[in-house]
Amino acid sequence: MHRLFAELEPSVTVTEQNLADRVRYILRSNTFDVTELERLRREAVPSSGENAAAEDAAPQLAEQTANLDAAVNTPVVVDSNDDGTVAQELELEQMRSTLEEAIVETRSTTLENRPRLPRLAQSKQNRAVVRALNPMLVTYLEASRDLCDTDSILFGAALAVCRIIGAKLSTAGRATGQSSAIPAWRIRIEERIAKARGPHRQTDMLQPDIMQKLTERIDDLKQRIAAWGKRIRRYTERSTRFNQNRLFQSDQKRLYKSLERPIVSGTGPAPNQADMVAFWRSLWSEPVNHNEGPWTEVVASQCASITPMDPVIITPDDVAEAVRRAPELEKSGA
Template identity: 70%
Template sequence: MRAYYRAKGEETAGIAYRARMHCFFAELEPSIPVTEQNLADRVRYIMRSKIFDDAELERLRREAIPSSNELATAGDEAPQATDQLPRVEAAMDLPVVGDSDDDEMVSHELEQMRSILEEAILETRSMPLENRPRLPRIPLSKRNRAVVRALNPMLATYLEASRDLCETDSVLFGAAVAACRIIGAKLPMAGRATKQSSAIPAWRKRIEDRIAKARALIGRLISFRSGNNRPRVVRTVRMAFAGTNISLSQPDITQKLTERIDDLKQKIAAWGKRIRRFIERSRRFNQNRLFQSDQNRLYKSL
């Protein structure tokens, strides 16, 4: 925790302190091998599990970050205490070197984020609305918030240069895509949402299967009514009248077969109307969306 507070300093966000914390911990405990990520995980566990109370954490923070008066006093007494505290002075010299390296690393990361943002905005400007990928839900975390805070100032130049709402929308969408790429969230391929929307829904497949089975049953019933007494046909007819008091040997079986066939035909007609209503609605929806994005393409398709 001393290495954490010393590396963190007055920062409230960002992940650039990890390298400094690792250097400080290596200076304090050189015999314990640990990585930056493992060290950050241990600090997070200590903070969440409340192993130390607030007073103990405050004491560790004061020991790691001395006040300005203490620094001045230590500076005045440094010539006298040089022989007594050599390791402390060596540790105090580390932040100067570490800060310069971390500043270079942060500037490099910002330049990389800026290039990703510019590339994403250029892609979204030339991309039709129906081909835009669906943005995933990004979990809330300190790292993700730091990425968003770093991207916000970069958007000022693009938003000031935007001429209309469409261009502003493309800039904001490109920034969201860039944030997902920087964080590492998975983005679907371009045009995947359109393919998913045009796919056959599961309920339609079930209805189509029912229609196919009903038509096959109608064919067997008509065949039995015409005098086909094969075992497979008879077995199918008995299954069609299962759960009823109708017997195949009763005299009015022909009338019962006709009623059953008419009932199945009515069900097929109702199922077909439902599918046709869905197809018509989907066609109108796609035409309206295409009219909003590309009218010339819509008129050519008519």
């Protein structure tokens, strides 16, 4: 390595020991990040047009490698951080494996069953992971067949980033509907109601006050069932309000969309066109004389002495000026 450095930089005087120390310092201080190491790794792989030249230069490369190993392995005092590059290479290989698994999984998963990706923070660690995975996507994107495959590759890359940094992923798919699981408290109350409505143990019909006891028992069960039903309705309304408030804080558009009532169309036969025309014509086309009574004449005579107000003409400039001075309001559901 010292001989190669002397050939490249003949004006710089440096000893073999000094050069080896500088190499170790660069390796320990992590001067090159994972993106730069990935780029150097891809540049180190010879292309198809350079295979012949690489074969001719194999003995020289072996000699250079031996010189480099001899220079690096010079007996000096070093610490345990010299294997930082090896750890980075292993980390890159693990990232590449995670990326490949995520892309294969995304290609075999339908759009509805894909997990919902969380929003990631713009931290230094997350940006470093993204920069490390970007060069790895070049091979997949160049071999992409169509737009759907490109979408699968990009989604797989985002999924790989989430898995590498340890972000939580929802495994229930991307469906936005609420869960159909019934709460435990509702199951317990419904079981009590079913038990109260079910058959009871037989009562001795020979008792003299049996009818009075049956009546009291029936009234007691009716009151309990009514109380339990009100409790279910009260808990359901409270849960609905809680979910709506939480959805309003996170996604107002989804909340307003969930509050829309479905359009209910009539179930009977459609009316005849002639009947429709006759109905609306009787309301709007035929003149009607209304008898308002004498009080209208009294009010008209009292208002005769009032000076009418001058007509107000609003121009587009007036509207623009009013809108400009008005405070901005947040659009609902935007």
